[in-house]
Amino acid sequence: xxxxxxxxxxxxxxxxxxxxxxxxxxxxxxxxxxxxxxxxxxxxxxxxxxxxxxxxxxxxxxxxxxxxxxxxxxxxxxxxxxxxxxxxxxxxxxxxxx
Numbered sequence: 411x412x413x414x415x416x417x418x419x420x421x422x423x424x425x426x427x428x429x430x431x432x433x434x435x436x437x438x439x440x441x442x443x444x445x446x447x448x449x450x451x452x453x454x455x456x457x458x459x460x461x462x463x464x465x466x467x468x469x470x471x472x473x474x475x476x477x478x479x480x481x482x483x484x485x486x487x488x489x490x491x492x493x494x495x496x497x498x499x500x501x502x503x504x505x506x507x508x
Contacts, residue, residue, distance in 0.1 A: 425472050436471035459494045468496065475499050 478494035
């Protein structure tokens with residue numbers, strides 16, 4: 411495991427807080443099969459992702475890539491109420507999404 415500086419940790423926390431703000435108006439990108447969509451704000455990303463029938467990759471305004479999952483059972487699913495859980499991946503993968 412790599413050591414993280416205090417400055418890096420604080421920067422990551424503030425990025426996350428900014429993106430989870432209900433008034434988020436940042437541009438996000440969703441890659442779905444061979445299409446790319448631009449969405450404004452995390453809420454609109456969640457609405458698009460929850461309707462996707464296949465895996466997607468979401469890229470936030472800071473360039474971080476995520477593979478969203480929507481839990482269908484267990485306590486986490488009840489807590490999220492159908493909203494996606496964003497799992498960060500190392501980079502946007504070329505080719506088909508699996």
